[in-house]
Amino acid sequence: MEYLSRTPQTMSGLPDFRFHPMCKKLQLTHLIFVDDLMILCKGNVASVSILVEALAHFNVATGLEANLNKLSIFLAGVDEDTIRKILTRTGFSVGIFPIKNFLWGSSADNSKIALSPWEKIFQGGLNIKGSSYWNIASVGQLIWQIIENKESLWVQWVHGIYIKDDASIWTHKAPLYCMWYWKEINAFKVQMQGWYIQDKYKLTQSDIYFITKSYLAIIGHKLQIRNVGLIWPSLALPKHRFMVWLVVQGRLLTQERKLKLIIQVDNTDCCLCNEKAMETNVHLFHKCKWTSIVWKEMIQWTGTTLQNAGIIKSLDSIRRKHWKKAKKEIMEAIGGAILYHTWCARTWKKFKGKQIHTNEVVQLIKKEITERVNLLYSSKEHRIVGSLFNI
Incomplete structure (x- = not known):
């Protein structure tokens, strides 16, 4: 080579x-x-x-x-x-450069309703960054290299082709006819000037550029989803955690939400109970008799006094309890399992006409929780859990 x-x-x-x-x-x-x-x-x-x-x-x-x-x-x-x-x-x-466009919730041939708006993704505990903001922060590193006059081939090229006699990147104006990316860099630099004092990067003590620091400076202190730590307990199965996250945001496609999205609905009633109540997030996971029976059985199994007050209030109640960490984690995991299996039972009844009995769900949740405790807890933690629950 x-x-x-x-x-x-x-x-x-x-x-x-x-x-x-x-x-x-x-x-x-x-x-x-x-x-x-x-x-x-x-x-x-x-x-x-x-x-x-x-x-x-x-x-x-x-x-x-x-x-x-x-x-x-x-x-x-x-x-x-x-x-x-x-x-x-x-x-x-x-040759053709390998560039593809990725759109949230749609493709070139069809579109779909996104489970969650993108701005919620990096606020909700998924540890996923906003790609557009991260891209701006990454571009900022190029500007830092130009300011520091790093002896790289690209910096030499930029000074020779574009900046030339300009005193600073901040006063430089992109020529009318220049590469598209140079125009983008100059457009982004406006929001980066606050990161510098006398051309020294101030977001770190060492003056060395960090993309993560710049990213956090761009997004600011975004409002985090409430009780995000309780939504993602390690004991809960991943699919259960994800379900809780969607329910807390009200993003499941219930009959009520379909109406709000102007989607035709033939019957708005909850299919799990005979109350003739509209299938809403609150009804399905709080007021529905089917869900209440499952919740009651699980409370009896754990021997706690926690009542089903809706997922957000229930998470708040768990957080405030003076319980051992293991007990809180188990109750959080049970709550997530109930939500998940309630939605599954609703889906089976609505689209396949199969009624799932509450006893089946209760036994399945007990089995899942027991297996997770045996898998993830040490012998010492297992003894503590055994003293708290009949697991």
């Missing part, structure tokens, strides 16, 4: 070779990424031909031959006739 990278540099001294317009000042002919080589030149037949000859020279000198199946050529701002001549001369295929 080292010998191959030197070959284009040597060939660039030939009179017919022309540098890529954005690489002329630095006389840049190639970039290496791990074991990949990117060779750069002006998009004309003469320059490309010289690079093809350089590859042929490398073949003769080393006995190694480039694999045409792995070679691609990327062309921009070149007329169709020249493109045809270049492809004929090289035998390369035209």
Whole structure:
């Protein structure tokens, strides 16, 4: 790879070779990424031909031959006739940069209702960052490198092509005709000026740029979902935790929510009880007789006095109790299991016409909780739990 990278540099001294317009000042002919080589030149037949000859020279000198199946050529701002001549001369295929668009809750062919709005994702204990904010914070590192005048090839290139005689990146204005990413960097820099005092990064004591620090500065102190720690107890099964998280936000597609989203609903009644009550988040997980029976059975099993006051109030009540940590974790896990199996029973009844009896659910929850305790708790913790519950 080292010998191959030197070959284009040597060939660039030939009179017919022309540098890529954005690489002329630095006389840049190639970039290496791990074991990949990117060779750069002006998009004309003469320059490309010289690079093809350089590859042929490398073949003769080393006995190694480039694999045409792995070679691609990327062309921009070149007329169709020249493109045809270049492809004929090289035998390369035209490359396409691997860029895809990912949209929250939809694709190119269809759309769907998102389970949770994106701004809630990085506020709700999932440890997922907002990609757009993280991207801005990452771009900030490039600005820091420019300010610090780090001796990297890219910083030298930026100073040679764009900044030139400007005293500072803050006073620099992006030229009308420049690379799109340079315009984006200059657009982002406005919200980053507050991170610097006399061109020194102030978010860390060392003046060294940290993307995480900048990210937190961008999002500020976002309001966290209440009782987020109780929503994600380690003892609970992952699917149960996720269900609690959705219920707390009111994001399940109940009949009430369907009406709010202007989705046609034939029958709004709760299908688990015969109360002729609308299926709402509050009814299904708090007031429904089916759910109340399951909750009562689980309370009797644990020997606690915790009442079903709705998931948010119940979590608050658990948090305020002067219980041992293990007891709180088990009650949180039981609450999540009840929500999950209530929703499953509702789905089976509504879409498959199968009635799930409360006894089945109670026995299943007891089995799940017992297995999780045996799996995750040490012998000492297990003894403590045994003294608290009949597990």
